[in-house]
Amino acid sequence: GAVVSQHPSWVICKSGTSVKIECRSLDFQATTMFWYRQFPKQSLMLMATSNEGSKATYEQGVEKDKFLINHASLTLSTLTVTSAHPEDSSFYICSAPDRAKTYNSPLHFGNGTRLTVT
Amino acid sequence: SQKIEQNSEALNIQEGKTATLTCNYTNYSPAYLQWYRQDPGRGPVFLLLIRENEKEKRKERLKVTFDTTLKQSLFHITASQPADSATYLCALNNNAGNMLTFGGGTRLMVKP
Numbered sequence: 001g002a003v004v005s006q007h008p009s010w011v012i013c014k015s016g017t018s019v020k021i022e023c024r025s026l027d028f029q030a031t032t033m034f035w036y037r038q039f040p041k042q043s044l045m046l047m048a049t050s051n052e053g054s055k056a057t058y059e060q061g062v063e064k065d066k067f068l069i070n071h072a073s074l075t076l077s078t079l080t081v082t083s084a085h086p087e088d089s090s091f092y093i094c095s096a097p098d099r100a101k102t103y104n105s106p107l108h109f110g111n112g113t114r115l116t117v118t
Numbered sequence: 119s120q121k122i123e124q125n126s127e128a129l130n131i132q133e134g135k136t137a138t139l140t141c142n143y144t145n146y147s148p149a150y151l152q153w154y155r156q157d158p159g160r161g162p163v164f165l166l167l168i169r170e171n172e173k174e175k176r177k178e179r180l181k182v183t184f185d186t187t188l189k190q191s192l193f194h195i196t197a198s199q200p201a202d203s204a205t206y207l208c209a210l211n212n213n214a215g216n217m218l219t220f221g222g223g224t225r226l227m228v229k230p
Contacts, residue, residue, distance in 0.1 A: 006161070034217070043207065043222040044162070093161045106152060107218060109161030 002028050004096050006110025013084055013117055021079045021113045023094030029074035030096035034107065035067075038091040047092075050077040084117040091115075120145040122221035124208060130227045137195040139224045141208035144189060148210035151184055151191050152218065156205045165206075166193075198228045 003026040013019050023033055031052045036044040048069055049057040056069035068080040081088055093112040097105035123142045131137050141151070150169045154162035168175045168184045168191065175182045181194040195202050205225045209218040 004161075044220045046217065046219070049217065091159075095161070106164035106167055107162075109163070111161045112159070114159070 002026075002096075002098055002108045004030075004094065004108045004110045006094055006113055008113055009111060010114040011116070013115070015085055015117055016083055018080055018082045019084055019115060021081075021092055021094075021115075023077045023079070023096075023110050025075045025096050025108075028096075030077075031074060033071060033077040033094055033096045035069065035077075035079050036093045036095065038093060038112075040091075044093065047079075050094075052077075081115065084115070086117045089115055089117045120219075122146070122208065122210065122219060124206075124221040124224045126222055126224070128225040128227055130229065131198055133198060133200060133228055133230050135198055137198045137202065137226055137228070139193040139206050139226065141191040141193065141221055142189060143210060143221075146189070146210060146219075151182075151208060151210045153180075153182055153191075153193050154207045154209060154220075156207055156223065158205075162207055195226075198226075200228045200230050202226060203228050 005024045005026050007022045011019055033050040035047045037047050038044050046059050047062045050069045050071040052071045052074055058064045066082055071077040091112050091114055095107040095109040121144045152167045153165045155165055156162040166175055166182045168182045170186055179196045183192045205223040207220050207223040209220045211218050
């Protein structure tokens with residue numbers, strides 16, 4: 001089945017540094033990928049929609065200059081948290097729609113990245 | 119305002135019983151509704167999708183119902199097992215795209 005690989009699974013960084021998270025579709029092409037953020041015991045909050053070959057679409061309240069998204073190929077989207085601060089510590093998860101469909105399509109999720117900013 | 123509500127309290131049941139989880143929504147007109155399973159520290163895994171014109175969907179020990187009048191979906195796990203312990207999320211969309219909005223999830227604990 002369709003697999004989405006996310007790397008790294010966890011990262012600890014110092015305040016003020018930048019962190020890049022990669023999301024790859026391993027056996028299918030994903031023109032669209034979604035980036036979510038999840039706080040403990042809370043639901044997934046959509047941050048942005050990554051579109052291959054064009055600019056990402058950000059949800060209201062998400063700073064595009066802080067959360068840089070690049071979708072340079074049909075199998076790779078990256079999220080860079082710039083100038084990270086402790087409040088950016090969270091669980092970040094990417095997903096891509098099933099390759100067989102676009103409408104009504106289930107999402108395939110990566111296993112998430114636990115970011116801790118000290 | 120739009121809301122997707124799942125019981126935030128954990129559901130504890132005995133192995134072998136049927137677990138029933140509820141998803142209620144307001145101010146949405148979803149074309150379809152999905153259920154996912156999420157284990158701690160992992161990404162969600164898709165389980166079932168049900169369309170607005172479907173009343174019920176089954177997959178092995180799983181059953182989902184969708185009542186667009188009550189604006190509610192029920193998720194059932196029959197003959198529950200300890201391995202079914204996880205958080206279950208419902209998600210729905212309100213337009214033609216793939217942008218899903220997730221409920222807060224309900225944690226299920228199945229005791230042996």
